[in-house]
Amino acid sequence: MRPVGSKYLLEEPLGRGATGTVWRARQRETAGAEAAVPGQPGETVAIKVLKEELASDADVVMRFLRERSVLLRLTHPNIVRVRDLVVEGDLLALVMDLVEGPDLHRYLRENGPLTPVAAALLTAQIADALGASHADGVVHRDLKPANVLLRQTGGEMHPMLTDFGIARLADSPGLTRTHEFVGTPAYIAPESAEGRPQTSAVDIYGAGILLYELVTGRPPFSGGSALEVLHQHLSAEPRRPSTVPDPLWTVIERCLRKNPGERPSAENLARGLRVVADGIGVHANSAQIGAAENVGALLAPDPAPAQVPDAPGAADPTQVLPHGAGGYDPNGATSVLPQTGGPAGAADPTAVLPPVPPGPPGQSGGPGPEDPHPWQNQLRAARDRNEQTQVQYLDPNEDPLRRRPQRQVARPPQQPPQQPPQRRPQQQPQPGPGYGYPQQPQPQPQPQRYAPPPERQRRQQPQPQRYAPPPPEPQRPAREPRPPRQRSANPMRIPGLGCLKGCLFTVLILFVAGWLVWELSPLQDWIGTGKGYWEQLSDWFGSVTGWIEDLGGAEEPSAPSGTN
Numbered sequence: 001m002r003p004v005g006s007k008y009l010l011e012e013p014l015g016r017g018a019t020g021t022v023w024r025a026r027q028r029e030t031a032g033a034e035a036a037v038p039g040q041p042g043e044t045v046a047i048k049v050l051k052e053e054l055a056s057d058a059d060v061v062m063r064f065l066r067e068r069s070v071l072l073r074l075t076h077p078n079i080v081r082v083r084d085l086v087v088e089g090d091l092l093a094l095v096m097d098l099v100e101g102p103d104l105h106r107y108l109r110e111n112g113p114l115t116p117v118a119a120a121l122l123t124a125q126i127a128d129a130l131g132a133s134h135a136d137g138v139v140h141r142d143l144k145p146a147n148v149l150l151r152q153t154g155g156e157m158h159p160m161l162t163d164f165g166i167a168r169l170a171d172s173p174g175l176t177r178t179h180e181f182v183g184t185p186a187y188i189a190p191e192s193a194e195g196r197p198q199t200s201a202v203d204i205y206g207a208g209i210l211l212y213e214l215v216t217g218r219p220p221f222s223g224g225s226a227l228e229v230l231h232q233h234l235s236a237e238p239r240r241p242s243t244v245p246d247p248l249w250t251v252i253e254r255c256l257r258k259n260p261g262e263r264p265s266a267e268n269l270a271r272g273l274r275v276v277a278d279g280i281g282v283h284a285n286s287a288q289i290g291a292a293e294n295v296g297a298l299l300a301p302d303p304a305p306a307q308v309p310d311a312p313g314a315a316d317p318t319q320v321l322p323h324g325a326g327g328y329d330p331n332g333a334t335s336v337l338p339q340t341g342g343p344a345g346a347a348d349p350t351a352v353l354p355p356v357p358p359g360p361p362g363q364s365g366g367p368g369p370e371d372p373h374p375w376q377n378q379l380r381a382a383r384d385r386n387e388q389t390q391v392q393y394l395d396p397n398e399d400p401l402r403r404r405p406q407r408q409v410a411r412p413p414q415q416p417p418q419q420p421p422q423r424r425p426q427q428q429p430q431p432g433p434g435y436g437y438p439q440q441p442q443p444q445p446q447p448q449r450y451a452p453p454p455e456r457q458r459r460q461q462p463q464p465q466r467y468a469p470p471p472p473e474p475q476r477p478a479r480e481p482r483p484p485r486q487r488s489a490n491p492m493r494i495p496g497l498g499c500l501k502g503c504l505f506t507v508l509i510l511f512v513a514g515w516l517v518w519e520l521s522p523l524q525d526w527i528g529t530g531k532g533y534w535e536q537l538s539d540w541f542g543s544v545t546g547w548i549e550d551l552g553g554a555e556e557p558s559a560p561s562g563t564n
């Protein structure tokens, strides 16, 4: 057992966060007058021992002492009470009430989401705690499920908000300008992410994220990297899950407004959530249902929100640690990335931000107070990346990722047919060598027949392409333009008229043909003689041969007449 000051003994660690380790501890003797709760010898307490890096920072120690009165006077049934602050040598510690029970992050992981009614009632109690602290001018700035402890009494869960003032303590100009940041991007308000001035509305945003997570099991914004998550806080709208009732969604959506001035005050949020819980429960009467449906009218913003002190570097709710502090735990509620910030933590939106890379070589120390906030640099870099990599439609034939290495047959150069100019989005830059794909001669780009609308382009582009399409079709000659349509001979469109015309024409032809045959052939004679077909035919053949013989006889030279 290790003593903390002369009054406390650390017994066992309860957990470790980004800013320190929380211990179960025992009171040795009654604390002095400077403590908010003197306590009794033998009493069990929780003590958060701040990390050495924080404790050894003069700014943090100064702030710790200055904030002492604020932290100690913050009392509310839903706030974990800070009983004492200990500053001794290199040690900074907060003595708190011990809360028996899991934190909300662990509870959600183990039990899954809450029902909408339970989520609304639990968040209402957190909003009560925020209302009390905001009225006292204290903004939490790091609201997240891991900072809500669940005291379990008689089967009921009583949420207690903890870590008040920790973000405030870490607001040290010396620390916030260093190159390593920790924080929880999943819960950060857009104005904090951008380093803009903050008010108590950042806590309402955090409460909205927390409420969303309570009913769905996950925060609304996630992504492949912490910066991606921050980017979504700035520009994406939360997607409404089908399981969230309308009135509850109204509350969530209002808390998650990008504009802090449109978020409700903590007091109104608490009231609104209770009205919603009454109106969406199974025993709700029509008046309660009606009130819940009109909850939007109750969610007025705070006319005078509590301001976050404008300390240099105080524009973000992250805790800041010097290099090399702590190990990275991707499953933890909050953890510190190693300085190299590998991709391991990228997928966990509740993980902390990677460290900001140091400035250009030759510059010693961190950036000066006039420089942009390191988070702004990171966000700007992320935005720049997005601007460069625009999502556009790409003709499949020009997509290097879809092309299989192909043997090229030598062809005579082909003149592409003249096409009318087509509107087409910007070309995707072709990758240069070193893309990992064999280089090959580029085939002639096919004329584009269809450029999909932008929405469809966006959906098509990011899909991974695993197959190679069949080789491009040979080009078809351009079609002659169609002649204008002739006016129909049957403008009335009488059914069957076209067919009747054909029939009449056929009858006419048959008639003429019959007449010609009758007149010009020996048919009349045949019928008149009454002979058989073959008999008549042989007669006819005999007369033809006779006729030919007569012709031959007529051509023979006449015999000489000298015999007489």
Ligand SMILES: Nc1ncnc2c1ncn2[C@@H]1O[C@H](COP(=O)(O)OP(=O)(O)OP(=O)(O)O)[C@@H](O)[C@H]1O
Pocket (backbone or CB within 6 Å): 014, 015, 016, 017, 018, 019, 020, 021, 022, 046, 048, 080, 096, 097, 098, 099, 100, 102, 103, 146, 147, 149, 162, 163, 166, 319, 333, 334
């Ligand atoms: N007053 C308390 N009583 C009992 N357990 C506590 C108390 N305060 C904190 N704990 C436990 O100690 C653990 C670490 O708490 P801590 O506040 O350091 O973690 P964190 O919120 O994840 O990190 P941080 O807020 O520093 O980013 C938590 O799992 C929490 O359950």
